[in-house]
Amino acid sequence: MxxxxxxxxxxxxxxxxxxxxxxxxxxxxxxxxxxxxxxxxxxxxxxxxxxxxxxxxxxxxxxxxxxxxxxxxxxxxxxxxxxxxxxxxxxxxxxxxxxxxxxxxxxxxxxxxxxxxxxxxxFPVIYLTAYYALYMLVHIFPGSTILIHSAAGGVGSALLQLAQLGDWRTIGVVGSSHKVEEAKELGADWVIDKSKENLWQMVEKYAPQGLDAVLDGNGVTTLREGYTHLRPTGKLISYGYHAMFARENSILNHLKLIYSYLRTPRFHPIDLHNNNRSLASFNLSFLFDRGDLLEIAMRSLYSWFTEGKIRxxxxxxxxxxxxxxxxxxxxxxxxxxxxxxxx
Missing domain, CATH: 3.90.180.10 (Medium-chain alcohol dehydrogenases, catalytic domain)
Known part of the structure; x- marks a missing residue:
């Protein structure tokens, strides 16, 4: 082999x-x-x-x-x-x-x-990540408005489709214009092209009362504003820290990593309590001993996938x-x- x-x-x-x-x-x-x-x-x-x-x-x-x-x-x-x-x-x-x-x-x-x-x-990683975030980690009520970063990427694509099944309104965020149509085709109700539009001004336009949930795989660049734009009872769901790492260059930039780590916001429990907001995070690679969760998630995902309800x-x-x-x-x-x- x-x-x-x-x-x-x-x-x-x-x-x-x-x-x-x-x-x-x-x-x-x-x-x-x-x-x-x-x-x-x-x-x-x-x-x-x-x-x-x-x-x-x-x-x-x-x-x-x-x-x-x-x-x-x-x-x-x-x-x-x-x-x-x-x-x-x-x-x-x-x-x-x-x-x-x-x-x-x-x-x-x-x-x-x-x-x-x-x-x-x-199929498995992107949909298990999306399913755990939306259906297992927190409870999101029907009719809620959720913000999905990197909406044309792998996990973002899965989040958009599972959000449709959950009867939630979605705001998809993409980083360049060629990704807008893909996010729309995957079911986003609104798409923000942050290469041309002010991200948080557009969020306020589409969700003037605030967001019910934010799905964030970026980390330092968007976590703080995502939390700020939650409505009371809103949930900030963090599942990655991609913004900490270099894009074009394969060489590790340790100074950038340290700087990004220090800039990553910290959320005090008392502030969460007083603001009626929640922070949740996870890493599925630490959950392989929870075969029960894998079975529950894949039972639904396998059915939807093979029946064509998600793609x-x-x-x-x-x-x-x-x-x-x-x-x-x-x-x-x-x-x-x-x-x-x-x-």
Whole structure:
């Protein structure tokens, strides 16, 4: 088997291809020969050496990747419902950037013929993130108005579609004009192009009473204003800190990171109490021991996905050996939808 290994943190050149013996499954495990692999911004942060769960559970060297699709290669003891050649997709805590992946049976899902390997590989992370934020972490009442940053990106695309199912009004924020139509097609009621419009003036126009929820994967650049624009009972939901990291340059800028960290707002519990506002945050890579939550979320998501109630956003495919280009493009902030690697 071949997989991508990172031996120490750094730029795109740290993504090295290495060969290993083919893996064997343990009890209740399955070996999948991968066809497509999802690429997420978290993978870039893993490569940089700043992803907390990667340092806690793996260390160096590490193979990044949280999601994949392919066909069953070998099944372990006690796995009776899968056979070699069965189309599947699934999730892993790292190790997906490989030609073969070993995971527990509980982290695999049957892949219908009408859904492509590319779509399936890019599905789990963005939709599990969106589902947990909207349906598990907090309660958002029907008719609420929610602000979604990076609305044409992977998680933003999933948030827009799940918000439609939840009967919420959505304000999508995009960073450039070529992303506006994509956000509209995905269901945004209003779209703010912050490259041409004043973001917070437009928010006040569309939500004069304030926002019921803000979904923020940026961090330092938008958290404070997002909190300020909440109405009483509003919720600021933070799931990433992309703005802390360099875009065009693969070299780590430690001074920028330190400066961004120091500028990241802190919210005092007494202020939250007096303002009737809430702050919630999460990182799904720390929740792999909560199989019950994964089962609940995927039961709904799998049904909606296979029935066509939700769909993948635009999927851009890269050859497996062009993983560095995929990381570079994703970090640039110019991509739309989801990126996947094909073997």
């Amino acid at each position: 071949e997989k991508i290994v990172i031996h120490r943190p750094g730029g795109f050149n740290r993504l090295q291809f290495e060969t290993f013996p083919d893996p064997l499954p343990g009890e209740n495990q399955v070996v999948v020969q991968t066809k497509s692999i999802g690429v997420n911004y978290a993978d870039c942060v893993v490569r940089m050496g700043y992803y907390a769960s990667a340092k806690k559970y793996i260390g160096w060297p590490i193979t990044p990747g949280f999601e994949f699709s392919g066909v069953v290669s070998v099944v372990g003891k006690n796995v009776g419902d899968l056979a070699a050649g069965t189309r599947v997709f699934g999730v892993s805590r790292f190790d997906s950037y490989a030609s073969h992946v070993v995971v527990p049976r509980s982290q695999l899902y049957f892949l219908p013929e009408h859904i492509s390997f590319e779509e399936a590989a890019g 993948m956003p635009k999927v851009t495919v890269y050859p497996f050996r062009e993983v560095s280009r995929a990381h570079r493009d994703l970090q640039s902030g110019k991509t739309v939808g989801k990126l996947v690697l094909n073997l």
